[in-house]
Amino acid sequence: MVLGLGMASCWGISMYYHDPASAQYGLAIPGILTLTIALILSVATRTKSPIDLSRRDGFGIVTFGWLFAALFGAAPFVWSGIIPNPIGAVFETMSGFTTTGASVMWGLDQAPKGLLLWRALTHFFGGMGVLVLCVAILPFLGVGGMQIFRAEMPGPSKDRLTPRIANTAKLLWGIYVALCLVEIVLLKIGGMSGFDAVCHSFATVATGGFSTRDASLGFYNSVYIEVVVTVFMFLAGINFSLHYRALRGNLQAFWKDSEFLVYLIIWALACTVMTLNLWHHTAPTLPSAIRAAFFTGTSVMTTTGFATADFDLWPAFSKLVLIVLMFVGGCAGSTSGGLKIIRIHILLKIALREIRLFLQPQAIVQVKVGKKPVEAGIVSGIAGFFVIYLLTFVAASALMCLFMPDLISAFTSVAATLGNIGPGLASVGPMLNYSQIPDAGLIVLTLCMLLGRLELYTALVILLPHFWKK
């Protein structure tokens, strides 16, 4: 129903901007159809008492929710003729809802406004879904160590889970919308058109990366805009529970959160070494190196994927740092993707523990985050998640090798979709896009985006016969 209303609003915008008739029909008809189906389903499945969700319901709702959103959401692109290939359209929409930002569209600057807004709205809705998924659902499904956040859900604590999830979602969405609004105002002040400011804000706070310009944010060539977007990308990469606590007056929450501190350290370190590398090689001045490295570093680490520079032309060292950041990602409980800082943190602790045990074989060394020891089950869950993530990466890369001209294109197309970043390197670099990839390759990458967004297990579990039994 939300999607149908979204399409209908975009139809309104489309009429306001006098888009071509194909675009207006392309939004109107799928919008009306989506709304009709939603109303029928809603009436048909109405119950009086609230329903308690089982784990299995959770998996199903989450995975099929994203899948159907991408299928329905793709209709306007196909219907309007903007992306005539349905597989390309589903890729684009999945990229939107998973807040990836990988695109098969060219000619954005001239594209109908209604469809550009719909594209940005897929990010906006996707980001809302991710928040409720990461903070309210995954910890209770026990996905890859995310149980660690079970106690940290903001909002009034209740006994029954369903109302608590609804409450948490509303709180986080409030923060999310507020961040969007503030960024819209700041971008407007910087001289961006209202329409572009809305679309780019949606893409920033959802850490998506769709732009309304073929040259992405490089189009504006404005330091002010880049600083604003960098700040909001950075904020969107932080656990939204921390924003909630900060808004309730507990500003110390940031400095007491070890995941945030690790995020800050990796971010500052990566951007600084890239600055030095760029200054030494390609950038004419230190300020221009700082500007390029911090914007791109933040964009890739938070898995947003906006571009102001063709980082595919950067020296190998900076490219390697960007690839590492693609795997690292932002904080858990944010809209970002990748492995997430909390997992990286615990993986590093696992390595450290082994070195300490090696020196003192008789010692009892616990993995701790902050000062709290982490349950052994969570630690091994994260190690298992890491292995499965790498296996998925290797398997999908092997498939992409069949469709891509070279290894770097194959590797980074998978890293950039599995981590929900958007642009990769070489033939999927920031100045190119995914339009030259054959359909079979687009299907692989569409699944990578879904798998990455749903933290692998949630989507993988649907494939197991066990899920369908009982």
Next chain:
Amino acid sequence: MVLGLGMASCWGISMYYHDPASAQYGLAIPGILTLTIALILSVATRTKSPIDLSRRDGFGIVTFGWLFAALFGAAPFVWSGIIPNPIGAVFETMSGFTTTGASVMWGLDQAPKGLLLWRALTHFFGGMGVLVLCVAILPFLGVGGMQIFRAEMPGPSKDRLTPRIANTAKLLWGIYVALCLVEIVLLKIGGMSGFDAVCHSFATVATGGFSTRDASLGFYNSVYIEVVVTVFMFLAGINFSLHYRALRGNLQAFWKDSEFLVYLIIWALACTVMTLNLWHHTAPTLPSAIRAAFFTGTSVMTTTGFATADFDLWPAFSKLVLIVLMFVGGCAGSTSGGLKIIRIHILLKIALREIRLFLQPQAIVQVKVGKKPVEAGIVSGIAGFFVIYLLTFVAASALMCLFMPDLISAFTSVAATLGNIGPGLASVGPMLNYSQIPDAGLIVLTLCMLLGRLELYTALVILLPHFWKK
């Protein structure tokens, strides 16, 4: 003392083949010096009662043993003027002793025979060292999960460790020498000169990869020779304890060993998919695809590194399979490098356990190898080892990006040295070598070879202040 005697023997061979005087002096003088220093040290440190080794002694002996072997062993290359750059010579010698096979030498076909034999002997001695290290020392030092082999050491079980290590070493060395001799005879029958047969057998059974020809084994273009070498590379990639048990009549040992079965499955699968990929793209006929894929697949997986084809020109899919094999490596307790099959096996089990736990959150799932459950400490040791291996890979790749023209060269130069393979891809591909890399890069890669060979911890621990205290 063994090195000194080795150099002296090569001096003899050098005189027999009438090598240039520079080569003869280059072997004679370092040989005499090494022997003299060895004799002085041996007399100065003589004790009456046998010494029991502590863990710390173990680390020291192993790490400094390899380091000093590379330093002393490099002298003939520098003295003879064959590799005038001492850093290049140490790289070459470390590559020999760690059974890597990465080279900075060109013009092998015309090189003095004495030095080619010395180069092959570094592999032979290195392989002997690896065997005693992997089967007799590492399990007792508790390195990265290798404790799993503690009970499996062949030979008469005694209470005291030192004589038991000596016994095990002698048994394994017997098998090692026997494999070498059989291969020499088989290669000689195939038409190889006696000298080349000896050098290539040393390089095969040690899974080293140094050839006496610039074109590596491609020089001979003989199916018979390639089959013989493939079989011996495959044998050298198996845990030598299994060979020992097989020789004692227990041929079932292979089929009962789950590590061997996983090795066989990964090998067969990787070679088969590469065959299909090559047949589809570049190879003119199926037999030529089988020949190229199985030889190269075995060479890379066992971390030998012989080449018969320029696999840098292969399609991306086959190159990806080769990169994966570089990380996988052969069985623990063999002369091969990489992560080792046993660790890959347990990492896969960790991933499987998480998926099972995800479906049945209340279940108690143990990681098992064969039918025996693996201690939790060993499982987490292997997870920690994996993280440290990847961290080392990323850190060294970042450094190599400063010295290499592109990412693939940087990545594969590190993968190929850390995994003790030899050739990588792009600018360190099988038809090129490491001679164009600046000194600083060679130092990084020399350390990678040492770290990889000593399973990281053993060498890393020397860097910690804790090691030097007490």
